[in-house]
Amino acid sequence: MPEMKTTPLYDTYQKMGAKLIDFGGYLLPVQISGIKQEHQAVRTAAGLFDVSHMGEFYLEGKNAESFLQRMVTNDVSRTEPGDAMYTAMCYENGGTVDDLMIYRLTATNFMLVVNAANIDKDFDWLTRHLDGQAELTNESENIALLALQGPRAAGILQKLTAFDPSALPHFKFRQNVPVAGTDVLLSRTGYTGEDGFEIYCPWNHAASLWSALLEAGKDDGLLPCGLGARDTLRFEARLPLYGQELSASISPLEAGIGFAVKTGKKADFIGREALAGQKKNGLSRKSVGIEMLDRAIPRAHYPVYAGGVRIGEITSGTQSPTLGKNLGLALIDAAYTSIGTVVEIDVRGKQKQAQVVRTPFYKRS
Known part of the structure; x- marks a missing residue:
């Protein structure tokens, strides 16, 4: 260990x-x-x-921007020095390598901030695709x-x-x-x-x-x-956590961060074709907010059912300290994602009723 x-x-x-x-x-x-x-x-x-514990990478070189454009879903060309941008990195199939922040330090220098559990994986993934286009260092x-x-x-x-x-x-x-x-x-x-x-x-x-x-x-x-x-x-605030709302098997679109996916940007990027297909054909599953109707707290990985058929699972859940309600985020079949749809959560072998609600659960005024 x-x-x-x-x-x-x-x-x-x-x-x-x-x-x-x-x-x-x-x-x-x-x-x-x-x-x-x-x-x-x-x-x-x-x-x-x-x-x-978060990871910090420095990326520099005249081709640093074009490299990032190839690696991430958002449009880095829209940033100027002093701008921070939220984005995702994806695999060819649209699954998520990680979600991260990009800080544009200068025209050719960037700082990337990645999730702690993904530092080594992300550094390897980026290094594997560098091809001498820029210099990447791990300053975590x-x-x-x-x-x-x-x-x-x-x-x-x-x-x-x-x-x-x-x-x-x-x-x-x-x-x-x-x-x-x-x-x-x-x-x-x-x-x-x-x-x-x-x-x-x-x-x-x-x-x-x-x-x-x-x-x-x-x-x-x-x-x-x-x-x-x-x-x-x-x-x-419905901000995703990697390993729960996002993963190698969950795309940024399915997780609800489509605002950070620019399939129309000029530069091609890894996963673009798969994500463009999801946008064009519609998602087969989506991340939605869940509020319990019965007395129970939805926890990560609890199965979600509708009419006795499993339609997905909870990705995160808790009793909201601000609202005092038992709430969850669930990745479920898109056919059941309309607001007000009643579903069942399997809570340790017992079916508990819940309904689909709007997110974010909390938004500051």
């Missing part, structure tokens, strides 16, 4: 007595003060997450990432920098922003459904930056948060 990896905040977690779990090969806290409390802090005030062990999320995030951050974070548009970033004495890449992005910022910094500066942010936000209700709240927050 491989040795577990840790982030720069491992010693901090030990001192806090946080409950640590294996996530993508890293030891990370599932909760610190409590999932519901942390979740509520992000929705109403602010939360701070250590997401240093040198770059740490903190996410400050919630309606008070900008005000908290402002206490530590001369830069005005509220002036940074969504899905834009700024390099070399001094925050608490450390130059960071500051991005107005996140994975919670709330406003907020992602802060990329040198690995050995993460612990001091974490402490400075918590101190700055102590009077604003800022809480340190674990993976549990990160999951419930992204779920309510």
Whole structure:
């Protein structure tokens, strides 16, 4: 069994007595003060997450853009330096290699941020297709990432920098922003459904930056948060999780992120033909929101039935901390995806009724 990896905040977690779990090969806290409390802090005030387990690759060279255009589903040619873009990488059959963020640093330099469990797989996949078009380096062990999320995030951050974070548009970033004495890449992005910022910094500066942010936000209700709240927050906002809503056998279109699939862009890309076929012929299955009618919580991999016939399965599910409802995301036969359709969830051998509902479950005003 491989040795577990840790982030720069491992010693901090030990001192806090946080409950640590294996996530993508890293030891990370599932909760610190409590999932519901942390979740509520992000929705109403602010939360701070250590997401240093995410992978960062640098891609540079005059052909870097054309290489990315071949590898990802979104249209990278529409970005300018300072733009962040969400996209997917696909196999020829339309299945998903990973979903990722692309940061355009300059005309010829990019940073790719990939899921922790997929770092090695993604790096191998990209390297296999490079053909000398650009230079790719894995900087995952040198770059740490903190996410400050919630309606008070900008005000908290402002206490530590001369830069005005509220002036940074969504899905834009700024390099070399001094925050608490450390130059960071500051991005107005996140994975919670709330406003907020992602802060990329040198690995050995993460612990001091974490402490400075918590101190700055102590009077604003800022809480340190674990993976549990990160999951419930992204779920309510219908943001997909790789390995659940997305996988090698689930396409970006089936997962509901068709906005990041540009089959009409000029450049050809891996999986384009399969995805264009799905668009043209219609999807045979789709990801939908599920609300339980009976008393039960839908969990990942619970089978979904209609009229005694299995039509799919739950990909994610929980009791929503914000809404107090038992909700799920399910990948099911497209014939049963109309809003209001009643289905049955197999909950440990018992059939429980649910209905298809609109998503996202939560959207900030």
